[in-house]
Amino acid sequence: MITCQNARDLFDLYLDGELSASLQTELHAHCLQCLSCQNELAMLETCGDVIALDRGEPRLSASFTDRVLAARRSRMVSAPRRWPLVLARVGLPLAAAASITLAILLTMPGENTRTITAGQKVAQPEDVQNLLIGQTGASRSEAALKELRMTPKVASSGFVNELLTPLIEQGRVTVERTMRGTEDLKFLIQRSLADGNQPLQELWQATQVEMPVFEFSTDSPGPSIRWWETPTIIPLEPAEQDTLEAL
Amino acid sequence: MTRSKERKLVAEARNGSEDAARQLVDSHKDRLFAFVWRIMRKHDEAEDICQEAFLRAFDSLDSFSSQYRFSTWLFTIGYRLCLNHIRRRKSLTGEMDFSSLASPEPDAAVCLAESEDARLMKSKIWEAVGRLSPPQKAAVMLFYREGMSCEDIARTLEIPMATVKSHLHRARGRLRDSLAALVKDWTQIPSLRDIAS
Numbered sequence: 001m002i003t004c005q006n007a008r009d010l011f012d013l014y015l016d017g018e019l020s021a022s023l024q025t026e027l028h029a030h031c032l033q034c035l036s037c038q039n040e041l042a043m044l045e046t047c048g049d050v051i052a053l054d055r056g057e058p059r060l061s062a063s064f065t066d067r068v069l070a071a072r073r074s075r076m077v078s079a080p081r082r083w084p085l086v087l088a089r090v091g092l093p094l095a096a097a098a099s100i101t102l103a104i105l106l107t108m109p110g111e112n113t114r115t116i117t118a119g120q121k122v123a124q125p126e127d128v129q130n131l132l133i134g135q136t137g138a139s140r141s142e143a144a145l146k147e148l149r150m151t152p153k154v155a156s157s158g159f160v161n162e163l164l165t166p167l168i169e170q171g172r173v174t175v176e177r178t179m180r181g182t183e184d185l186k187f188l189i190q191r192s193l194a195d196g197n198q199p200l201q202e203l204w205q206a207t208q209v210e211m212p213v214f215e216f217s218t219d220s221p222g223p224s225i226r227w228w229e230t231p232t233i234i235p236l237e238p239a240e241q242d243t244l245e246a247l
Numbered sequence: 248m249t250r251s252k253e254r255k256l257v258a259e260a261r262n263g264s265e266d267a268a269r270q271l272v273d274s275h276k277d278r279l280f281a282f283v284w285r286i287m288r289k290h291d292e293a294e295d296i297c298q299e300a301f302l303r304a305f306d307s308l309d310s311f312s313s314q315y316r317f318s319t320w321l322f323t324i325g326y327r328l329c330l331n332h333i334r335r336r337k338s339l340t341g342e343m344d345f346s347s348l349a350s351p352e353p354d355a356a357v358c359l360a361e362s363e364d365a366r367l368m369k370s371k372i373w374e375a376v377g378r379l380s381p382p383q384k385a386a387v388m389l390f391y392r393e394g395m396s397c398e399d400i401a402r403t404l405e406i407p408m409a410t411v412k413s414h415l416h417r418a419r420g421r422l423r424d425s426l427a428a429l430v431k432d433w434t435q436i437p438s439l440r441d442i443a444s
């Protein structure tokens with residue numbers, strides 16, 4: 001016969017559905033004789049039932065879906081799909097602007113964040129860095145994490161936070177979109193170059209710009225989007241060639 | 248929603264179909280909102296987070312891997328956004344996290360058929376859940392409400408499985424401490440599963 005302590009140690013495994021059949025028998029045998037353990041287990045099971053089944057949450061506003069879709073439409077309209085030369089002109093300055101912003105934020109004279117009064121807005125530099133680099137550690141690349149760790153943690157004043165946070169967020173979204181456009185474009189160019197498209201090859205040669213390769217998180221568990229790389233020309237498989245012509 | 252239907256809708260939404268996007272929102276919004284609201288306990292904030300979670304999910308449909316469920320992905324994004332909001336709240340208000348205080352916003356009206364005792368007990372249980380830490384609330388909601396395994400919860404919250412188990416363990420300990428004195432004999436509540444539904 002197991003003791004009360006033994007029985008309680010098994011509660012979690014039992015409730016997680018991970019207790020072996022033989023130990024379940026032991027636990028049940030104990031609970032039949034011990035009202036205190038029986039009661040505690042019943043309480044935990046009741047809690048689980050309520051959490052699982054009681055829909056006590058308020059309702060979402062009726063217009064929720066429409067609002068999401070409207071916001072999605074406006075985001076899609078603002079997504080740029082440009083040519084590489086334009087990208088080089090727009091993308092690079094954007095990235096540069098982002099790093100300058102970061103540099104400004106990090107060199108701002110700091111205020112003491114611990115002595116604020118209630119209601120006063122104070123920038124947490126970590127927050128700004130999170131905005132710039134992505135959301136959580138899990139989605140950041142190793143290189144970005146390393147850079148983040150090396151970045152000094154300093155405080156900047158509330159007004160800087162208020163002023164720059166939306167701008168940075170906006171910049172981040174634009175950079176993300178630009179990069180996605182670049183990916184699509186890269187694919188098209190690879191296909192066209194493999195096809196022997198002469199004018200495009202010339203344009204391509206003229207727009208070769210050396211750009212850094214870095215990863216940018218998109219908040220998804222999938223692969224992250226990569227910054228511009230010089231594409232390798234992939235010759236088309238005959239089957240792909242057929243598909244392409246069929247389009 | 249079946250997995251194949253979900254995959255089809257995701258593919259259509261990726262190609263710009265608004266109808267597919269609408270179906271994805273409609274079929275996931277209530278579950279996501281319940282999860283987020285239980286963590287935040289503020290209606291406006293929870294709605295904003297849900298909207299942002301959907302937009303971010305749509306934004307990165309290109310990199311969505313069909314080995315995940317769309318809902319898992321939404322919960323992951325929603326949870327990250329909750330943590331960001333809580334962090335921001337703390338930075339605006341000193342160190343206080345109001346989501347861990349008891350019921351800043353009451354639960355919606357409970358159904359009429361149930362007894363006063365049952366109603367009181369449920370509200371006490373939710374109050375105790377409201378006092379858990381955000382990761383504990385998230386783990387508890389995904390485990391009980393969503394019926395996820397500890398492994399799925401670990402993937403969704405992006406934490407090790409041992410941490411998920413410890414969150415559940417500590418959450419149960421805290422529920423027990425808050426509720427033990429509430430009812431003398433919990434074994435005499437046989438009909439709760441029916442009442443709760």
Ligand SMILES: [Zn+2]
Nearest residue numbers: 004007034037
């Ligand atoms: Zn016992």
